[in-house]
Amino acid sequence: MGYIEAKNVVFSYEGHENEKGAEVLHGVSLDIEKGEFVALLGHNGSGKSTLAKHFNAMLLPEGGKVYVDGLDTMDDSLKTEIRQRAGLVLQNPDNQLVAGIVEEDVAFGPENLGVPPDEIRRRVDDALKAVEMYDYRLSAPYKLSGGQKQRIAIAGIIAMHPDCIILDEPTAMLDPMGREEVLRTIHKLNRENGITIVLITHYMDEAVGADRVVVMDSGKILLQGTPREVFSQVELLKRHKLDVPQATELIYELKNEGFDLPDGVLDIDGCVAALEPLLGKG
Amino acid sequence: MHRLDPRVKISLTFLYIIFVFVASNYQGIAVIALLLSAVIMSSGIPFSQYLKSLKAILFIVAFTSVLNLFYGSGKVVWQFKFMTITEGGISNAVFVAIRIVSLILFSSALTFTTSPTQLTDAMERLMKPLKLFHVKVHEIAMMMTIALRFIPTLLEETDKIMNAQKARGADLESGGITQRIKSLIPILIPLFISSFRRASDLAMAMECRCYHGGEGRTKMKRLRITGLDIWAVAFSACLCCCVIIFKVRFPAALR
Numbered sequence: 001m002g003y004i005e006a007k008n009v010v011f012s013y014e015g016h017e018n019e020k021g022a023e024v025l026h027g028v029s030l031d032i033e034k035g036e037f038v039a040l041l042g043h044n045g046s047g048k049s050t051l052a053k054h055f056n057a058m059l060l061p062e063g064g065k066v067y068v069d070g071l072d073t074m075d076d077s078l079k080t081e082i083r084q085r086a087g088l089v090l091q092n093p094d095n096q097l098v099a100g101i102v103e104e105d106v107a108f109g110p111e112n113l114g115v116p117p118d119e120i121r122r123r124v125d126d127a128l129k130a131v132e133m134y135d136y137r138l139s140a141p142y143k144l145s146g147g148q149k150q151r152i153a154i155a156g157i158i159a160m161h162p163d164c165i166i167l168d169e170p171t172a173m174l175d176p177m178g179r180e181e182v183l184r185t186i187h188k189l190n191r192e193n194g195i196t197i198v199l200i201t202h203y204m205d206e207a208v209g210a211d212r213v214v215v216m217d218s219g220k221i222l223l224q225g226t227p228r229e230v231f232s233q234v235e236l237l238k239r240h241k242l243d244v245p246q247a248t249e250l251i252y253e254l255k256n257e258g259f260d261l262p263d264g265v266l267d268i269d270g271c272v273a274a275l276e277p278l279l280g281k282g
Numbered sequence: 283m284h285r286l287d288p289r290v291k292i293s294l295t296f297l298y299i300i301f302v303f304v305a306s307n308y309q310g311i312a313v314i315a316l317l318l319s320a321v322i323m324s325s326g327i328p329f330s331q332y333l334k335s336l337k338a339i340l341f342i343v344a345f346t347s348v349l350n351l352f353y354g355s356g357k358v359v360w361q362f363k364f365m366t367i368t369e370g371g372i373s374n375a376v377f378v379a380i381r382i383v384s385l386i387l388f389s390s391a392l393t394f395t396t397s398p399t400q401l402t403d404a405m406e407r408l409m410k411p412l413k414l415f416h417v418k419v420h421e422i423a424m425m426m427t428i429a430l431r432f433i434p435t436l437l438e439e440t441d442k443i444m445n446a447q448k449a450r451g452a453d454l455e456s457g458g459i460t461q462r463i464k465s466l467i468p469i470l471i472p473l474f475i476s477s478f479r480r481a482s483d484l485a486m487a488m489e490c491r492c493y494h495g496g497e498g499r500t501k502m503k504r505l506r507i508t509g510l511d512i513w514a515v516a517f518s519a520c521l522c523c524c525v526i527i528f529k530v531r532f533p534a535a536l537r
Contacts, residue, residue: 056490058486058489058490080492080494083489083490083491083492084492087490087491088490090483090486090487090490092480092483094435094480095479095480095483095484095487096483096484096487096490097431097487098427098428098431098484098487098488098491099399099427099431100397100398100399100427100430100431101397101399103502104399104502104503107502108488108491108493109491109492110500110502111499111500111501111502112491112492112493112494112499113492114498114499114500115500116500117500117501117502117503117504120500120501120502121502124502140434141431142434142435142438153487156491157490157491160491160492
């Protein structure tokens with residue numbers, strides 16, 4: 001049994017005036033193990049964000065069940081416990097910071113949980129160190145860059161001591177530098193603190209470092225597996241108007257042109273290694 | 283000053299402001315001035331900062347002083363047609379100016395030495411007794427915190443929208459008052475819409491972080507009354523007593 005377990009989740013947003021809205025999720029089942037790094041891919045409207053919001057009881061399934069650490073999200077009394085275990089980081093870093101000073105914002109979560117003051121202080125310091133923002137603890141959030149703000153938002157979740165962090169397109173509004181910072185931070189948290197990560201993104205390149213890639217399309221899971229398995233299905237992905245990482249695409253196109261190249265190239269280093277002998281020959 | 287408990291600071295500032303108005307003669311205002319200089323000296327904030335905060339209200343000070351010049355009794359100093367300036371008027375003008383300036387300086391000293399979160403936090407605690415009357419103290423404090431947090435964000439956004447509208451050829455700077463107010467509409471509407479979107483995002487983020495109102499919440503920073511606070515209170519109380527004694531013993535300066 002996985003840490004987060006979605007069983008046949010069906011969901012539709014409310015339509016206008018008692019009309020039923022369009023169904024966004026059509027029976028999605030997904031298990032996420034403890035300590036796993038899962039990338040959830042799909043383009044806009046594929047239902048990936050909707051699914052993510054089921055993982056911490058922000059949305060409740062119309063049909064099917066979602067369990068977090070064995071707790072049923074439908075049970076209203078468990079809501080706080082579920083949200084403490086599975087934190088959600090949203091897309092816009094500006095709109096999720098509550099207080100005017102970094103450390104007080106990070107303290108917001110534990111304060112809500114009723115943690116004693118000394119313990120909060122310790123958690124806040126640890127969380128800020130974990131995202132490498134300790135030196136900025138007394139700054140005002142609006143003076144920070146997007147990447148820094150997003151790391152503060154992550155620290156705010158870490159301070160609640162969750163087992164799992166769900167990130168809903170955390171890098172969509174950031175510049176390349178900020179994206180790099182945020183990705184490094186979440187990989188570190190996954191590796192060193194054993195926190196389960198669910199990363200929702202539409203940048204294929206960000207999914208390459210994940211343990212497992214889940215591709216969603218029109219409210220269903222299209223494909224899942226290791227990055228290598230998923231991105232080797234270039235044709236299937238293209239048919240659903242999804243991209244593959246740039247390096248993979250380059251190798252794929254070259255192979256179609258008749259060059260002899262290996263399969264399963266995911267990143268720039270792999271691409272260079274694959275192309276070097278070919279170029280050396282010519 | 284920075285080390286004082288924010289609750290004490292807020293209460294004392296209120297007290298000072300009341301006493302600026304209690305003092306009705308020059309002896310009394312001299313005590314207030316003494317207190318003010320003690321506050322400014324101990325705040326450790328450069329005096330130029332205080333001057334800056336005064337700059338904004340210079341016009342109001344000048345305006346009220348000039349108005350007060352013409353209201354007063356006593357020996358006539360200068361007369362021109364229906365305008366007369368009397369000794370009492372001059373004294374009134376000076377007095378009112380000193381009052382407004384010290385009012386601003388006291389409140390600047392408070393805001394210079396206390397962070398906004400400390401302020402709202404202290405307000406929440408000071409207003410706690412109001413809970414008996416079903417005033418939602420925690421909610422008010424939360425609103426203040428969020429409002430303060432979003433002021434710079436919204437200012438930045440206003441600037442962006444203004445530039446975007448200018449780039450589309452909006453003319454914001456010319457025309458009469460009605461014209462200018464009308465030209466603000468295309469800035470305010472997008473600002474409102476985006477604020478609502480921000481609000482719903484923020485509400486979700488707060489829920490994600492287990493926010494469920496003031497019940498069972500703890501605070502990272504505890505407030506403690508120290509010896510320093512007691513000294514500050516005692517010192518202020520002495521000076522305030524002086525002001526009251528002077529008020530009884532000496533004639534009022536306002537006539």
